[in-house]
Amino acid sequence: MIQLENIEKVYRTDTIQTLALNSISLDVEKGEFLSIMGPSGCGKSTLLNIMGLLDAPSKGGIKIDGQSTTNLNDKQLAAFRNKKLGFIFQSYHLINDLQVLDNVELPLLYRNTTAKERRELATEALEKVGLSNRLKHFPTQLSGGQRQRVAIARAIVGRPEIILADEPTGNLDSAMGNEIMDILLQLNRTEGTTIVMVTHDEHMAKKTHRLVRLFDGSQVQ
Amino acid sequence: MFKHLFKMIWNKKKQNSLLMVEILLSFMVIFGVFSFAINSYNNYAKPMGINYDKVWAISYNHTLETTNADSVTLVYQTLLRNIKALPLVVDAGYASSNIPFSNNHMSTGFKIKGREISNVNNFFMDENYLKVMGAKMVSGRWYNKADMVSKANVVVINETLKEKVFGKGEALGKLLGSDDDKNKRKVIGIIADIKNDGDYQKAAPGLFNAHDTAAYKWMGKILVKVAPEADANFEGKLYKLMSNTFKNSNIEIEHLDNKLTAYNKFTLVPLIILSIVAAFLIINVALGIFGVLWYNINKRKGEIGLRRAIGAPGNAVSAQLVYEALILATLSLVLGAVFAVQFPLLNVFDLPASVYLLALLFAAIFIYTLVLICSLYPGKQAAAIYPAVALHEE
Numbered sequence: 001m002i003q004l005e006n007i008e009k010v011y012r013t014d015t016i017q018t019l020a021l022n023s024i025s026l027d028v029e030k031g032e033f034l035s036i037m038g039p040s041g042c043g044k045s046t047l048l049n050i051m052g053l054l055d056a057p058s059k060g061g062i063k064i065d066g067q068s069t070t071n072l073n074d075k076q077l078a079a080f081r082n083k084k085l086g087f088i089f090q091s092y093h094l095i096n097d098l099q100v101l102d103n104v105e106l107p108l109l110y111r112n113t114t115a116k117e118r119r120e121l122a123t124e125a126l127e128k129v130g131l132s133n134r135l136k137h138f139p140t141q142l143s144g145g146q147r148q149r150v151a152i153a154r155a156i157v158g159r160p161e162i163i164l165a166d167e168p169t170g171n172l173d174s175a176m177g178n179e180i181m182d183i184l185l186q187l188n189r190t191e192g193t194t195i196v197m198v199t200h201d202e203h204m205a206k207k208t209h210r211l212v213r214l215f216d217g218s219q220v221q
Numbered sequence: 222m223f224k225h226l227f228k229m230i231w232n233k234k235k236q237n238s239l240l241m242v243e244i245l246l247s248f249m250v251i252f253g254v255f256s257f258a259i260n261s262y263n264n265y266a267k268p269m270g271i272n273y274d275k276v277w278a279i280s281y282n283h284t285l286e287t288t289n290a291d292s293v294t295l296v297y298q299t300l301l302r303n304i305k306a307l308p309l310v311v312d313a314g315y316a317s318s319n320i321p322f323s324n325n326h327m328s329t330g331f332k333i334k335g336r337e338i339s340n341v342n343n344f345f346m347d348e349n350y351l352k353v354m355g356a357k358m359v360s361g362r363w364y365n366k367a368d369m370v371s372k373a374n375v376v377v378i379n380e381t382l383k384e385k386v387f388g389k390g391e392a393l394g395k396l397l398g399s400d401d402d403k404n405k406r407k408v409i410g411i412i413a414d415i416k417n418d419g420d421y422q423k424a425a426p427g428l429f430n431a432h433d434t435a436a437y438k439w440m441g442k443i444l445v446k447v448a449p450e451a452d453a454n455f456e457g458k459l460y461k462l463m464s465n466t467f468k469n470s471n472i473e474i475e476h477l478d479n480k481l482t483a484y485n486k487f488t489l490v491p492l493i494i495l496s497i498v499a500a501f502l503i504i505n506v507a508l509g510i511f512g513v514l515w516y517n518i519n520k521r522k523g524e525i526g527l528r529r530a531i532g533a534p535g536n537a538v539s540a541q542l543v544y545e546a547l548i549l550a551t552l553s554l555v556l557g558a559v560f561a562v563q564f565p566l567l568n569v570f571d572l573p574a575s576v577y578l579l580a581l582l583f584a585a586i587f588i589y590t591l592v593l594i595c596s597l598y599p600g601k602q603a604a605a606i607y608p609a610v611a612l613h614e615e
Contacts, residue, residue, distance in 0.1 A: 045613070054530055055609035075534040082532020089612065093527040097232040102225070109225055110532040154531070 002028040008059035035205040038214035086155030090167035094139040125153040145176035244553035255580035261421040270415035272355030273477035283438040297437040311446040314349025322480040332399035342427040361410030364431035377410040382426035419484040514599035526611025535604035546596035
């Protein structure tokens with residue numbers, strides 16, 4: 001589903017050149033739940049950003065669902081992200097000025113959908129994460145776990161084939177973390193969604209199909 | 222998308238209220254400037270109604286020693302004859318002090334069929350006025366010497382006064398004044414409007430009185446139409462003639478074209494002051510919009526990154542910020558328009574409704590243009606934000 005070939009990422013300033021990722025090659029199968037672990041600063045999030053087409057590699061290529069993304073322009077990349085990918089972030093990235101339902105509808109705003117369709121799909125996504133009773137709430141009125149569930153609903157509302165989760169349980173206590181993990185596992189099992197998750201939590205990583213470890217920008221497992 | 226943006230703005234109405242008030246205030250000031258400017262232009266576009274070129278205005282004081290009325294009249298008549306006899310004089314006539322562009326005003330009023338007509342410019346010009354000033358009659362006739370000595374009170378009114386009193390109806394032969402008024406005045410002619418207060422002011426209602434020769438001593442002005450060759454030398458001769466007639470009098474000769482220039486400058490002063498105030502406000506609003514949007518970009522980097530991540534192309538993010546600014550401006554303009562339409566509805570400042578409506582349209586276009594210009598660059602900057610960087614910074 002996702003093929004990374006010799007990915008290298010170098011950050012350059014006037015005086016320093018930092019190698020963030022060094023020759024990473026990775027295949028993520030369709031329907032796989034992959035976790036990426038490693039110490040802070042080892043390049044986990046950078047790798048996830050590159051997989052999610054949010055950042056471009058300095059070298060190497062990415063294929064998603066058999067399609068090379070190397071030569072896509074900004075508009076094509078945006079459309080690709082919108083249709084194929086869903087994102088979950090450690091800090092949720094919800095828009096506090098919008099109600100829960102409006103937050104979940106966001107990805108659909110960049111598609112040709114009617115307001116009615118958006119509403120239906122968003123409601124359905126929120127039902128899946130058990131928040132159908134919080135549609136009119138604002139994010140600030142929710143707990144951390146509930147916010148992350150809203151973020152998951154937003155990630156799945158467009159029915160993407162891939163979900164990229166950057167430390168989705170990082171800001172939550174273990175009970176809440178387990179709840180979120182259960183939702184992700186269920187999505188993977190029932191919908192066949194491919195999930196790549198960056199985590200620091202060994203316990204969470206063990207629940208996934210495969211674990212990839214990074215150290216100093218290189219793949220060690 | 223607009224509904225979504227409107228919802229976001231509405232939910233942030235407290236944060237946006239100051240900017241909205243600022244846009245509203247600017248709109249109102251710009252609306253005022255445009256109303257003033259459009260009205261001035263409309264007046265400017267109308268004909269002056271006279272040919273003031275090479276018309277000189279001589280001011281005099283009545284300093285004749287004789288008190289005998291016949292002698293006084295004789296002196297004035299002789300003086301005018303002598304002026305007219307000068308080689309470079311085309312025509313001349315006596316006029317009251319409220320000649321065009323003089324900043325002197327004499328007002329009168331009357332009742333007609335129970336209606337009070339006030340603030341009518343009251344002119345005392347002799348039978349030569351029409352020819353000296355090149356004014357045009359619309360209908361009827363200008364008064365002549367016979368009218369001036371007859372006991373009947375005859376007047377010529379201008380088009381504005383005719384419209385105000387008689388509308389589309391006939392005015393010639395009608396009497397001005399109520400039934401119990403002993404000095405009712407009969408309208409014998411309608412003169413084309415004359416912009417007495419310069420290029421930028423409309424002609425006010427005006428009434429020209431036929432007067433007798435006794436009025437010469439207080440009228441105070443002689444209007445002289447001179448030939449194009451008339452120069453300072455000739456002006457000197459004219460001055461000498463005047464000062465020989467009126468010993469110890471202040472004699473002043475002014476050129477009407479110079480008076481018009483000075484008067485126009487004076488009229489434009491409020492517009493210039495208002496424009497300066499508006500310019501400061503516009504700069505303030507421009508900086509405000511620019512600053513708020515710039516601040517928004519930095520404050521909303523996470524949101525911008527998120528939108529990019531979930532499928533918004535750079536230009537959609539840029540457009541979003543521009544649209545947000547335009548929606549804010551629209552909310553302010555709707556409120557501003559509610560205030561602005563009160564001006565024609567309540568007939569404030571007595572300007573035509575079309576002036577206010579045009580000013581409203583221009584002011585709205587101006588505000589939209591300003592907001593668009595001020596939001597384009599911040600919008601472009603937002604589009605250039607790399608999503609990974611924006612999400613990381615949040």
